[in-house]
Amino acid sequence: MTTAKINFGRRSFIKSSALAGGGLMLGFNWFASLSAQGAEEADMPKEWFKINGYLKIGVNGEVTIMSPNPEIGQNVKTSMPMIVADELDVDWKDVLVEQAPLNTEIFKRQLAGGSDSIKQSWGGLRMAGASARKMLMEAAAKKWNVPVSEITTEQGILYHKKSGKKAGYGELASAAAQIPVPKEVELKELKDFKIIGTSQKNVDGHKIVTGQPLFGLDYKKEGMLIAMVVHPPAFGMKLKSFDATEAKAKPGIRDIFKIKTYNDDYKPQWCDTNSFTELVAVVGDSTWEVMNARNFLKVEWEPFADYKIAMAGWGGDQLVTVPAGLESTSDHSAKMVAAAANPGKIERKDGNPEEAFKNAAKIIERTYTAPFLAHTPMEPMNFFADVTADNAVLVGPIQSPEYMEKTLSARLGLPLEKIDIQMTRMGGGFGRRLYGHFMVEAALISQKMKAPVKLIYSREDEITFGIYRPAYHALYRAALDANNNLIGFHVKMGGVPENALHANRFPAGAIDNYMAESWEIESNISVGAMRAPGSNFNAVAEQSFLDEVAEAMGKDPIQFRLDLLKRAKENPVGEKNDYDAARYAGVLELVREKSGWDKNSSGKNRGVAAYFCHSSYVANVLDLTVENDTPIVQKVYAAIDCGIVVNPDAAINMTEGSIVDGIGQAMYGQLTFTKGKPDQDNFDSYRLIRHNEAPKEIEVHFVENEINPTGLGEPPYPPVMGALANALYKATGTRYYHQPFIKNRFE
Amino acid sequence: MAVFNLKINKKTYRVNVDPDTPMLWVLRDHLNLVGTKFGCGVAQCGACTIHLDGEAVRSCITFVSEVGDKEITTIEGLSENGDHPVQKAWLEVDVAQCGYCQTGQIMTAAALLKKNPHPTDQEIEEAMSGNLCRCGTYTRIKKAIKTAANS
Numbered sequence: 001m002t003t004a005k006i007n008f009g010r011r012s013f014i015k016s017s018a019l020a021g022g023g024l025m026l027g028f029n030w031f032a033s034l035s036a037q038g039a040e041e042a043d044m045p046k047e048w049f050k051i052n053g054y055l056k057i058g059v060n061g062e063v064t065i066m067s068p069n070p071e072i073g074q075n076v077k078t079s080m081p082m083i084v085a086d087e088l089d090v091d092w093k094d095v096l097v098e099q100a101p102l103n104t105e106i107f108k109r110q111l112a113g114g115s116d117s118i119k120q121s122w123g124g125l126r127m128a129g130a131s132a133r134k135m136l137m138e139a140a141a142k143k144w145n146v147p148v149s150e151i152t153t154e155q156g157i158l159y160h161k162k163s164g165k166k167a168g169y170g171e172l173a174s175a176a177a178q179i180p181v182p183k184e185v186e187l188k189e190l191k192d193f194k195i196i197g198t199s200q201k202n203v204d205g206h207k208i209v210t211g212q213p214l215f216g217l218d219y220k221k222e223g224m225l226i227a228m229v230v231h232p233p234a235f236g237m238k239l240k241s242f243d244a245t246e247a248k249a250k251p252g253i254r255d256i257f258k259i260k261t262y263n264d265d266y267k268p269q270w271c272d273t274n275s276f277t278e279l280v281a282v283v284g285d286s287t288w289e290v291m292n293a294r295n296f297l298k299v300e301w302e303p304f305a306d307y308k309i310a311m312a313g314w315g316g317d318q319l320v321t322v323p324a325g326l327e328s329t330s331d332h333s334a335k336m337v338a339a340a341a342n343p344g345k346i347e348r349k350d351g352n353p354e355e356a357f358k359n360a361a362k363i364i365e366r367t368y369t370a371p372f373l374a375h376t377p378m379e380p381m382n383f384f385a386d387v388t389a390d391n392a393v394l395v396g397p398i399q400s401p402e403y404m405e406k407t408l409s410a411r412l413g414l415p416l417e418k419i420d421i422q423m424t425r426m427g428g429g430f431g432r433r434l435y436g437h438f439m440v441e442a443a444l445i446s447q448k449m450k451a452p453v454k455l456i457y458s459r460e461d462e463i464t465f466g467i468y469r470p471a472y473h474a475l476y477r478a479a480l481d482a483n484n485n486l487i488g489f490h491v492k493m494g495g496v497p498e499n500a501l502h503a504n505r506f507p508a509g510a511i512d513n514y515m516a517e518s519w520e521i522e523s524n525i526s527v528g529a530m531r532a533p534g535s536n537f538n539a540v541a542e543q544s545f546l547d548e549v550a551e552a553m554g555k556d557p558i559q560f561r562l563d564l565l566k567r568a569k570e571n572p573v574g575e576k577n578d579y580d581a582a583r584y585a586g587v588l589e590l591v592r593e594k595s596g597w598d599k600n601s602s603g604k605n606r607g608v609a610a611y612f613c614h615s616s617y618v619a620n621v622l623d624l625t626v627e628n629d630t631p632i633v634q635k636v637y638a639a640i641d642c643g644i645v646v647n648p649d650a651a652i653n654m655t656e657g658s659i660v661d662g663i664g665q666a667m668y669g670q671l672t673f674t675k676g677k678p679d680q681d682n683f684d685s686y687r688l689i690r691h692n693e694a695p696k697e698i699e700v701h702f703v704e705n706e707i708n709p710t711g712l713g714e715p716p717y718p719p720v721m722g723a724l725a726n727a728l729y730k731a732t733g734t735r736y737y738h739q740p741f742i743k744n745r746f747e
Numbered sequence: 748m749a750v751f752n753l754k755i756n757k758k759t760y761r762v763n764v765d766p767d768t769p770m771l772w773v774l775r776d777h778l779n780l781v782g783t784k785f786g787c788g789v790a791q792c793g794a795c796t797i798h799l800d801g802e803a804v805r806s807c808i809t810f811v812s813e814v815g816d817k818e819i820t821t822i823e824g825l826s827e828n829g830d831h832p833v834q835k836a837w838l839e840v841d842v843a844q845c846g847y848c849q850t851g852q853i854m855t856a857a858a859l860l861k862k863n864p865h866p867t868d869q870e871i872e873e874a875m876s877g878n879l880c881r882c883g884t885y886t887r888i889k890k891a892i893k894t895a896a897n898s
Contacts, residue, residue: 211782660883
C-alpha cells in the first residue's frame with residue numbers, strides 16, 4: 001500500500017458525528033407516486049451514518065456514495081463512486097449512488113469540462129474511500145481492543161483474524177462516524193483494485209430506460225409556472241420595445257415582462273458569456289400555452305452600437321469590445337481570407353523558418369476552414385428556480401454550478417450560502433451548459449413572479465441563442481528540401497472571433513524550423529467551449545495536412561508521424577512542447593497493429609490520424625467506401641492512452657460516441673449567418689449525424705499502463721475527423737479542406 | 748379548451764386542454780408522464796416517440812384532438828417493471844450516455860420489433876434514422892436491437 005497524506009482539510013470532509021450529519025437522507029424523489037419500486041429502494045437501511053462528505057453507511061452495510069461532479073453523459077456518476085468504493089473495499093453491488101448538490105465546503109471542482117473530472121478527483125476520491133475504511137478499522141480495533149494494524153477488510157467486512165472476530169461495515173458505521181478523520185491513509189496498490197478497471201453499468205440505467213424523471217426538464221414542484229424567453233432574432237440586435245397586449249390575453253398566461261440578465265456595473269465571468277442580455281419573459285401555466293402565446297408577442301428590435309464589457313478574467317479584468325453590425329457568413333469568409341494573407345501574431349518560433357522556406361525545393365501550402373457550430377444537446381436549455389427574499393433554490397442541468405453560484409449571488413443580491421444549486425442529470429451539454437445565463441433568467445423570472453418557475457428553451461431558442469464553436473481558418477505550409485526532407489513547418493491560424501491554435505503541440509518540437517502564428521476577427525456572435533475546444537479544428541486541419549506532406553515525401557503516413565515523434569522524444573526542438581512523444585507514438589503503434597495497417601490496407605480507403613488533447617492520446621484508422629456518391633464509414637479503429645481506465649466498457653461507449661460525433665460534425669455540421677441571423681434553427685436545417693450515417697463498426701483499444709487516469713470525454717472526438725478526411729481522399733482522389741465535407745462534393 | 752378522455756398505458760385519463768395541444772405536452776405537463784422527451788418540437792429528433800395503437804409516432808406533432816379512441820403507450824407503459832425485451836437489451840448493452848433520447852429510441856425500436864421481429868441491419872438503420880442521439884450511441888442502439896431480437 002502507498003501512504004497518502006490527507007491534505008484537503010476542511011473543504012473535503014465534514015467532521016462526522018453519529019446523527020448530526022447522519023440520519024436518514026433521501027435522494028431526489030420528485031414523483032414518489034410514479035417511480036417504480038426499484039430493487040435499490042427495497043433494501044434501504046433504517047439509518048445511515050455519514051462517515052465523510054462523500055459517503056454514508058447504512059446499518060445494514062449498504063453504502064451511499066455521493067457523486068460530486070455534474071453528470072452530462074460522460075458517466076462520472078458511475079465512475080467517480082467506483083473509485084471511492086474500491087478504496088473503501090466494498091462490493092459494488094452494495095453501493096447506492098446519489099448526485100451530490102453543489103457544496104464547495106466538501107467537494108473540489110464540481111465542474112463538467114476539460115475532460116478533467118476523473119483526472120482532478122482521482123486522488124481525492126481514493127482518499128475519501130480509504131479514509132472511511134481507516135475509520136471503520138479504527139472503530140473495530142477500539143471495540144475489540146486490538147491494534148488497528150491487525151484489522152483487515154474485505155468486501156465490506158472487518159476482520160481480526162487472530163481472534164476470529166468479524167463485523168460488517170454497517171455494524172460499526174455508528175462508531176466509525178465518531179472517529180476523527182485520520183491524518184494519513186493507506187491507498188491500495190493498483191494490482192489490488194477490485195472495482196476500478198472492471199466494467200460497471202450506468203447507475204442510472206434502469207431509470208433511463210423506464211423514463212423516470214432524471215433530467216432538469218422533468219423536474220417539477222407544486223405551484224410551478226412555466227416560462228420562456230424571447231431573444232433578439234439576430235446577433236447585433238437588441239430589444240427596443242414590445243407590445244404584449246394580445247399575447248397576455250391568451251389562455252394560461254400569467255405575465256409578460258422584460259428581464260435584464262446582468263446589472264450594469266456587473267463584471268461578467270467567463271461562464272456569463274451571452275449576447276442577449278435583455279429579454280422578454282413569457283410566464284404561464286403550461287408549456288404549450290406559453291409557446292403558443294409567444295407567437296402573439298409583438299417585439300421591436302434595433303441594432304446596437306459598439307460597446308465594451310469589462311470581463312472578470314482569470315488574470316484580472318479584461319475589456320472586451322463587442323462590435324456593432326449584422327454579420328453574415330460570406331463577410332466572415334472574405335475577412336478570414338484577407339486576415340490570413342497578413343502576418344499574424346507569432347506564438348512560437350523555432351530555428352529559422354523564413355530561411356527554410358526560402359531554401360525549400362518544394363513548398364506545400366494548404367488552407368482549411370470550419371464553420372460555426374451549435375452544441376445542440378438533446379435536452380434543450382432549461383432551469384428551475386424558486387427565489388424568495390431570503391434564498392434561492394435552483395435545480396437543473398449545469399456544467400459549471402460553482403461559478404454560476406457567484407453570478408447568481410451578484411445578480412440576486414443574496415450571499416452564496418443562500419443559493420442552493422441542485423444538479424440534475426444532463427441531457428448532454430458539450431460545453432453549452434458551461435454558460436449558465438439561463439439560470440439567471442429563470443431566477444429573475446421566479447423573483448418577479450414570487451413563484452417557482454421552470455424556464456424552457458425551444459430547440460429554435462437553443463440553436464439561435466447559442467454560445468457557438470467559433471468559425472476557423474488555418475493556413476499550413478511545409479518546406480521540403482531537394483531530397484524530400486521536411487525542413488520547415490508553418491501554421492497560421494485564425495478565427496471569428498477566436499482562433500484554435502495550440503502553438504506548442506505536435507508537430508512543434510519535432511521540426512527544427514517551426515513557426516505558429518495566430519489572428520482573430522472581432523465579432524458580436526457569442527462563442528465558447530465546444531467539446532475539445534480548438535482541438536476540434538486543429539486535429540482535422542493538421543492531420544489532413546500531415547497526410548498530404550507524408551504523401552509528397554513518399555512516406556507512409558503512420559511511419560512519417562512516428563519519425564517526427566522519435567525526433568521529438570530523442571532530441572526535442574524547443575522546451576515548451578506540451579505532449580509526451582512516447583505516449584503519442586504509443587497510440588499510433590497500437591492502431592497500426594490493431595488495424596493491420598501494414599498488411600491489411602490494400603484495396604481499402606483508409607485514413608489515419610492521431611491527436612493529443614486534454615491529457616490523453618488517441619489515434620484512429622478509418623475505413624470507408626463510397627456507394628451511390630455517399631461515403632459509408634465501414635470501420636473505425638481507436639487506440640487510446642488515457643492512463644488507468646476506470647470503467648472500460650463505459651470508456652469504450654464514450655469513445656464510440658465521440659467517433660460518431662466527430663464524423664457527424666466534420667461531415668454535416670454547419671451554422672451560417674445572414675445579417676446576424678442564424679440560417680439554421682432546428683434539426684431540419686441544422687444537420688446532425690443519424691443512425692444510418694454512423695460507422696458500421698468501431699473497435700476501441702486502450703494502452704495498458706499504470707499512469708493516473710486522464711480525460712476521455714473530449715480526446716477521442718477530434719482525431720477521427722482527420723482520419724475521415726484522409727480516407728475520403730483515398731476514396732475520391734480529392735482532398736477535403738473545408739467543413740462540412742458534404743458541401744465539398746456529396747451534395 | 749376541451750375535455751378529452753385518453754387511453755394511456757391501459758388507464759383512462761381525463762384532461763381539459765386546448766385541442767391543438769401536442770400529446771407531448773399533455774403527457775409531460777398535465778399527466779406527469781415525463782419519460783416522453785421534448786427535443787425539437789418538429790418531428791425531427793424522435794425523442795418524443797410514443798405508440799398510437801402500436802405505431803411509433805412523434806407526440807410533438809400529434810394533437811390531443813387527433814387521438815380519439817386510439818390507445819397510447821408511453822415508455823412508462825411499455826412494461827410493468829422495465830422488463831420489456833428492448834429495455835432489458837438496452838441495459839445489457841449499456842447503451843446510454845446522457846440518456847435523454849433513449850426512451851424515444853426504445854419506443855421506436857419496440858415498434859420495429861413488433862412488426863419485424865428479426866430486422867436486418869439495413870432495416871434497423873431505416874427504422875431508427877428518425878431518432879437522433881447527440882451522444883452518438885448508434886452502434887450500441889443497433890447492437891441492443893439485435894440483442895432484443897434474439898431474446
